[in-house]
Amino acid sequence: VLSSLxxxxxxxxxxxxxxxxxxxxxxxxxxxxxxxPWHYQFLLVTAFLILSVAEGSRLYLxxxxxxxxx
Numbered sequence: 001v002l003s004s005l006x007x008x009x010x011x012x013x014x015x016x017x018x019x020x021x022x023x024x025x026x027x028x029x030x031x032x033x034x035x036x037p038w039h040y041q042f043l044l045v046t047a048f049l050i051l052s053v054a055e056g057s058r059l060y061l062x063x064x065x066x067x068x069x070x
Contacts, residue, residue, distance in 0.1 A: 003066045011062045018055055 029044055036044070 003069050
């Protein structure tokens with residue numbers, strides 16, 4: 001089994017775009033947080049945290065799996 005160059009390129013660029021997405025999403029969440037009811041506040045923060053952790057782990061495991069050919 002060989003490592004995939006297109007996958008590695010997508011992971012490489014996504015590593016740089018992920019912090020930009022996280023920053024933009026965090027700023028938007030901060031700006032509209034006080035305008036929303038409490039249950040939407042809870043849902044937005046929860047979704048943001050889950051998506052951030054999932055994307056970070058996906059990038060890490062993608063790098064690990066592709067470079068080690070697993």
